[in-house]
Amino acid sequence: MSASFPLPPRTDTGGCSGSPLRFPAEAIAPQSQAYIRWLTDDMLFHYQRCHRRAFLDVYGDPSRQDPPSDYLLKLGQDSLNHRAEVLQGFQPLHRPQFAPGDWAAGAKATLDLMAQGVDTIHQAVLVMPAATEGVQLVSQPDLLVKQPGWSCWGAWVYAPIDIKLGKKPKLDYQVVAAYHAYVLSRVQGVWPEHSYLALRGGQLYPIELGRLVLKLQDTLNHCLQDLRSPHPPELFISHSRCDLCHWFGHCYGEAKTQRHLSLLPGVTPARYEFLRQHHINTVAALAETDPLYLAPLPGFGEAVAEKLIHQAQALIDNRAIPRTDHHAPHGFPLWPEDLPEAETELFFDIEAAPDQNLIYLHGVLVVNRLTGAETFHALLAESHDDEHRAWRDFLDLVHAYPDAPVYHFCPYEAQTVRKLGQRYGTANRHIDALLSRFFDVHKCVTDGVTLPIESYALKHIARWVGFDWRDEGANGAQSICWYNAWAETGDRAYLEAILRYNEDDCRATYHVKDWLVKFSEPYWERLYAAHGLAHEPLRGNRD
Numbered sequence: 214m215s216a217s218f219p220l221p222p223r224t225d226t227g228g229c230s231g232s233p234l235r236f237p238a239e240a241i242a243p244q245s246q247a248y249i250r251w252l253t254d255d256m257l258f259h260y261q262r263c264h265r266r267a268f269l270d271v272y273g274d275p276s277r278q279d280p281p282s283d284y285l286l287k288l289g290q291d292s293l294n295h296r297a298e299v300l301q302g303f304q305p306l307h308r309p310q311f312a313p314g315d316w317a318a319g320a321k322a323t324l325d326l327m328a329q330g331v332d333t334i335h336q337a338v339l340v341m342p343a344a345t346e347g348v349q350l351v352s353q354p355d356l357l358v359k360q361p362g363w364s365c366w367g368a369w370v371y372a373p374i375d376i377k378l379g380k381k382p383k384l385d386y387q388v389v390a391a392y393h394a395y396v397l398s399r400v401q402g403v404w405p406e407h408s409y410l411a412l413r414g415g416q417l418y419p420i421e422l423g424r425l426v427l428k429l430q431d432t433l434n435h436c437l438q439d440l441r442s443p444h445p446p447e448l449f450i451s452h453s454r455c456d457l458c459h460w461f462g463h464c465y466g467e468a469k470t471q472r473h474l475s476l477l478p479g480v481t482p483a484r485y486e487f488l489r490q491h492h493i494n495t496v497a498a499l500a501e502t503d504p505l506y507l508a509p510l511p512g513f514g515e516a517v518a519e520k521l522i523h524q525a526q527a528l529i530d531n532r533a534i535p536r537t538d539h540h541a542p543h544g545f546p547l548w549p550e551d552l553p554e555a556e557t558e559l560f561f562d563i564e565a566a567p568d569q570n571l572i573y574l575h576g577v578l579v580v581n582r583l584t585g586a587e588t589f590h591a592l593l594a595e596s597h598d599d600e601h602r603a604w605r606d607f608l609d610l611v612h613a614y615p616d617a618p619v620y621h622f623c624p625y626e627a628q629t630v631r632k633l634g635q636r637y638g639t640a641n642r643h644i645d646a647l648l649s650r651f652f653d654v655h656k657c658v659t660d661g662v663t664l665p666i667e668s669y670a671l672k673h674i675a676r677w678v679g680f681d682w683r684d685e686g687a688n689g690a691q692s693i694c695w696y697n698a699w700a701e702t703g704d705r706a707y708l709e710a711i712l713r714y715n716e717d718d719c720r721a722t723y724h725v726k727d728w729l730v731k732f733s734e735p736y737w738e739r740l741y742a743a744h745g746l747a748h749e750p751l752r753g754n755r756d
């Protein structure tokens with residue numbers, strides 16, 4: 214713990230639990246909701262990810278929260294395991310005794326331990342009044358660690374450590390770590406030299422407090438302002454952020470009812486603000502907008518403007534709208550070679566557990582376009598040690614069809630094949646040759662067509678073109694949970710669920726690719742006609 218930062222260095226803040234350093238400008242909501250009495254670090258953390266989440270956590274009806282998914286439960290367990298591992302290195306631990314939620318009692322018990330000068334305090338409660346009247350700031354760092362220095366109690370100070378499961382010191386972690394240091398400075402009368410993050414992988418990351426003070430001040434002020442407002446912050450659905458939130462069902466239902474613009478792919482928070490500033494508040498208004506009007510706005514441009522307007526039009530008419538390429542002779546961005554047809558075609562999907570650095574399944578659907586025969590191959594690693602064997606089996610399978618294009622969805626499969634090649638010493642020329650047969654169906658869809666869907670994830674696209682999964686709740690995160698459950702219990706039913714899900718992903722890719730080829734054919738016919746070519750599509754039984 215030796216990294217240094219210039220500000221704020223060991224500033225005397227006026228004695229133990231002395232008067233608070235007031236941030237210079239605190240925004241006060243004129244119509245205070247005034248229910249909020251305790252602002253915790255947890256609220257501050259969630260506020261940074263979504264303002265509305267912090268508000269709903271304080272005032273929302275808990276019965277409307279979604280139950281945790283298996284994946285969230287797994288993340289919670291992983292977090293507990295990581296925490297236990299870190300805490301092992303700080304024994305013996307002292308812990309203030311207080312009833313859950315009784316912050317005043319927790320703060321008093323913590324002060325007693327700090328005054329005694331115990332070495333390490335686990336789940337300390339630090340409290341100070343906020344500049345907003347009637348609100349107390351509550352900080353609960355995972356650890357307070359005693360260090361040499363001078364505080365209001367004598368020749369020792371405490372430094373806070375927060376334990377986080379993430380591998381990187383994300384800004385929202387750092388702001389909360391700075392918040393711990395800020396509240397601690399009011400309690401012990403002096404700023405700690407550092408606040409720390411104990412991240413996954415064993416690193417102890419020192420926070421540059423001086424760099425974060427202004428950011429913390431700004432976040433804290435806005436958080437208090439929003440939490441004292443009578444109205445929740447505006448809804449904005451972003452699947453990458455909302456899918457793991459326990460208010461998702463609640464917010465999504467509201468967004469669907471309002472036909473909220475955030476449900477359109479490509480409407481980012483920044484673009485949404487510009488649309489609102491230009492009084493484009495509904496899907497219908499966006500559908501009627503001239504692309505030339507939107508294109509000059511920051512973050513738009515011609516391509517984005519056209520895409521967003523098509524997106525709104527597609528949703529209103531429930532139809533697929535082709536994208537245009539004015540430079541192509543057929544006026545369409547996709548070419549036959551983007552989606553090549555062959556006698557045998559492969560549809561490939563990987564299942565992986567990134568937290569274990571493990572690729573546990575290569576699923577390959579082999580389709581003979583002439584006979585219509587479809588065979589699914591599951592090249593499964595039943596344990597970590599089995600990964601190499603599954604990789605070799607995958608290579609044997611794809612080499613058995615040297616002329617077959619390999620269709621996949623998103624870049625992950627190609628990236629993983631490159632990574633596994635390096636991990637197991639497969640010659641680069643073999644990997645390059647294999648990857649030259651890879652075709653990304655997701656890229657072709659997004660390049661070629663606008664669909665009336667909320668997301669260009671495989672599930673959304675495939676469902677719109679008429680394909681559905683056998684297990685409704687199956688997804689990549691659930692597959693990881695099933696794999697862990699298999700490792701723990703040895704129950705093969707979990708493996709079967711994974712294989713079913715993976716096969717359906719391969720079949721969905723097949724279905725989407727076929728749909729896109731048929732959608733593109735009228736444009737390609739123009740190319741064939743221009744070159745005097747007759748073209749007969751290869752089709753199996755599915756037609």
Ligand code: SF4
Pocket residue numbers: 263264265266269448449450451454455458459460461462464465
């Ligand atoms: S679902 Fe999304 S918008 Fe709603 S509270 Fe959660 S993160 Fe915020």
